[in-house]
Amino acid sequence: SIYFIGLSYALVGLGVFFPLNIVQAITFSLATYGLYVVACFVGTDGPVLTSSTFGGNSVFLLFFCAVMTTISIYGDRWRRQMHQMQNEIITQHDEIVVNNARLADARLQLVHSEKMASLGTLAAGILHELNNPINYSAIAIKMVPDALARNDMRDALEIVADAEVGIARVKSIISDLKTFAYHEPSTASPLSDAFNLLETVRVACRLTAHECAGTKIKLDVPENLTVRGDAASIGSVLINLMSNAAHA
Numbered sequence: 058s059i060y061f062i063g064l065s066y067a068l069v070g071l072g073v074f075f076p077l078n079i080v081q082a083i084t085f086s087l088a089t090y091g092l093y094v095v096a097c098f099v100g101t102d103g104p105v106l107t108s109s110t111f112g113g114n115s116v117f118l119l120f121f122c123a124v125m126t127t128i129s130i131y132g133d134r135w136r137r138q139m140h141q142m143q144n145e146i147i148t149q150h151d152e153i154v155v156n157n158a159r160l161a162d163a164r165l166q167l168v169h170s171e172k173m174a175s176l177g178t179l180a181a182g183i184l185h186e187l188n189n190p191i192n193y194s195a196i197a198i199k200m201v202p203d204a205l206a207r208n209d210m211r212d213a214l215e216i217v218a219d220a221e222v223g224i225a226r227v228k229s230i231i232s233d234l235k236t237f238a239y240h241e242p243s244t245a246s247p248l249s250d251a252f253n254l255l256e257t258v259r260v261a262c263r264l265t266a267h268e269c270a271g272t273k274i275k276l277d278v279p280e281n282l283t284v285r286g287d288a289a290s291i292g293s294v295l296i297n298l299m300s301n302a303a304h305a
Contacts, residue, residue, distance in 0.1 A: 062117075064089055064093060064118060064121075065117065065118060065121035067089070068085070068086065068089055068118075068121045068122060068124075068125040069121060069124060069125055069128070071085060071125060073128055073132075076132065076133070076136055077129040077132070077133070078129065078133045079126065079129060079130050079133065081129070082125055082126040082128075082129035082130070083126055085125070086122035086123075086125060086126055087122075089118075089122070090115070090118055090119060090122060093114075093115075093118060094115075097111055181267070182264070182265065182266065182267030182268050183230060183234060183264060183267070185267045186230055186263075186266055186267055187227055187230055187231075189226075190222075190223035190224070190226035190227050190230075191223065191227060193219070193220075193222075193223040194219075194220040194223030194224050194227070197216045197217070197219045197220035197223065198216075198220050200216045201213050201216050201217060201220075204216055229263070230263065230264075233260045233263055233264055234264065248285045248286060249285075250285065250286070250287070250288070251283045251284065251285050252283065252284060252286070252288035253281070253282070253283060253284075254278055254282045254283070254284045254291075255276070255278040255279070255280055255282060257288050257291055257292045257295065258276060258278055258295060259276070260292055261292050261295035261296045261299060262274055262276075262299070264296055265296055265299040265300055265303065268299070268300050268303045268304075269299055269302075269303045272302075272303055274299075
């Protein structure tokens with residue numbers, strides 16, 4: 058029957074579209090050819106093995122069995138290579154993920170170290186700024202008993218007023234520091250809040266006064282300029298800019 062050609066196409070299609078290894082390919086080839094031989098003996102009257110048609114068809118069918126086996130061998134080899142390449146890609150991807158995580162950790166540690174260094178420098182400056190008015194107030198308070206001993210109330214009141222000025226300076230510095238240290242980000246949009254830009258600039262100048270000592274800072278900001286945004290975050294940026302500029 059001419060339908061043996063369909064078997065040939067089926068064999069080639071099996072080798073192309075299905076992931077067969079060499080054992081499976083040979084098994085399917087022999088099974089298919091065996092079924093063809095059985096069909097010839099069952100469905101044909103007369104001698105089969107001596108028929109030229111059977112011999113020609115057998116050669117044709119066996120040739121396609123060899124083709125399917127070859128395709129399966131190279132297909133299996135290609136799939137193994139692809140699997141190996143995929144494993145290598147997955148391994149490299151995992152290594153990249155691990156390296157990226159390490160880089161991110163190192164970056165965070167570096168940023169944290171820089172923040173701690175900046176915080177230490179800023180804290181030293183603030184302590185220096187606090188030390189002056191505290192000493193000034195302490196000296197003034199020590200002078201009050203002397204004035205009272207002389208019954209000089211006017212001098213005593215002036216000394217107390219001077220001490221109040223020093224304490225007010227301390228309160229101002231602490232208030233400026235709390236503005237940035239205890240700031241909590243708003244859940245609303247940052248642009249929903251408005252603040253006076255000049256006051257934020259002045260706070261940054263006061264907090265960096267020690268680091269910027271001997272440096273002339275010129276403020277060219279309108280008095281009533283209102284800006285929408287996060288005042289504490291912008292103040293932190295200004296503090297970093299002034300501190301870096303002073304160090305440079």
